[in-house]
Amino acid sequence: MTTSTDAERPGLIEARPVRHPWRWVAVAAIAVIIAMMINSFVTNARWDFGFAAQIMIQQPVIDGLIRGTILGTVGAMLLGVSLGIVIAIMRLSDNPVLHGVASVYTWFFRAIPRYVLLVVIGSGIGFLYNTLDVGVPFGQQIASLFGLSSHLTFGVIPVNAYTGTIVGGILGLGLSEAAYMAEIARAGILSVDKGQSEAAQALGMPEGKSMLRIILPQAMRVIVPPTGNETIAMVKDTSLLIAIPVIAELNYQTGAIANRVFRIMGGLVASTVWYLLVCSVLMVGQFYLERHFGRGFGQKKPKNKRFARGAGMGGA
């Protein structure tokens, strides 16, 4: 159906594109600013890049990065995501008690600054409870009242042995994270069409299985992008572990070395670059996660390619 032979009918379009002069102005302005920044990096020796590079590869820094920052992030996010999903499901439950507990949890842990929470866990809990006795509530009082020999206690957890370590840090960051993750997971679960759970029900699938195999995998599509955000925020929040205090942590270790020789900038640059690197790796991981949970939704590959090629022909 070519129309080139027919002079009456309009043919292929070869129009002039819209001009964007202000784009060039913006490009020029940004180029000047970037040149100024590079100039300052290169000429201002106080940045101390060489020393920063040395700090980055010191053994205590690498240790802090792995055992504090990365382990802390992974642990806190594992706790936060799993507990968050449980709280989201509780929040959506018909059971008023579960619903209420979940709401209070979210309210409480969203209201407390992470730094304060970590201090409370690191110092306060150990002061309040030297050991955690697991048993019947008021068991000791009941036992003395009736003159029982048992204290109705089944096990003892030495709290002080943990609260001052990375375990306490992971607990604090994870509990706090769960409150945010609960809201994200709730939004994800609500985003799944009601027909999906009905279809699962109609096939005779029990509720738990329908949640695990049908609803949550689809909710993940909505849950993953903000969870990536949360993970990246968590990497940075591990610098709060010093409130526990946990010193095997990236920012403390770089600072410790820099402070010892009074070259503070070097330490700050070293930790900044490490945080940039870790977050970049996480963003790549997020891309693959999103692709995994996005399967079956939207783009059919071949069709897209065809559209892309068609558009390319017209545009060029």
Add this chain to the structure above:
Amino acid sequence: MPASAEDASTNGSKNGKTAGARDDMPLVHAVNVMKSFHENQVLKGIDLDVHKGQVVCLLGPSGSGKTTFLRCINQLETIDGGRIWVDGDLMGYEDRDGTLYRLKSKVIAAQRREIGMVFQRFNLFPHKTTLENIMEAPIQVKGEKKEQARERAMTLLERVGLADKPAAYPSQLSGGQQQRVAIARALAMQPKLMLFDEPTSALDPELVGEVLAVMRELANDGTTMIVVTHEMSFAREVADHVVFMDGGVVVEQGDPKSVINNPQHARTKSFLSRMQAEPQAVEHVPASLEDAIIAVEIPRPGGELSIPVEHPPEEDE
């Protein structure tokens, strides 16, 4: 006490002390089913019997309660009054000496396993391929072996004419193909009863024929089916029994020819004349899936697209 009170059609759920399962009971035995949403009573005492192998069509204007009634049968809605038995099992409750005890959700899930359902909007699992959609319930619910489930899923895909699409995701299929997968998914559980909730209402007209053809083949194989539909051709040609509902009650029921061609009730008459005034997606239900698909894919030169299937006159059972 367990008198045969099934015939009682008066309102009031107190008189429902009916006996439990009986051997001569139809596959579906619904008595005085009532359902309200808030203040709005949608079902006002529906009685319906469906025997094994029967195809029953529920007709009626929208808002008449036919979809709600269908959803009550497999307990996607809980009923407020009356009783529903499927294959002798009282749905949702246990009757111990006249006192009803609500069943646990696990037992209700087990009851639903015997009933397949096909939805208006297909409701396929979008994150799973066609084959995975069909295999999901047999493996996860019945605990079937993966190879066995896969084998039967492939057989079912062949039966609905989609043997070449096992790896496709639902978003890559047309509406008609998706609905055929949904039928295969329901059949994979080998249900005693199939429920169809307006299975062709969400389809483009040229895709209606292929779904109806699959349903006709199921009916010919002796599947017990309850179908809520607006396709009069299907009701006329495939159903054994049609039920006309309006305002939450059964207005008229009986043999399809007598109800559709010679309605007795004024409301049935006005509904049917309105239906006949509207253009129908298919004039006749295609005799087989091949007919339906060929008719769609090869438009006749010079003629408009239609689904012209030579069809034997009525009474082909």
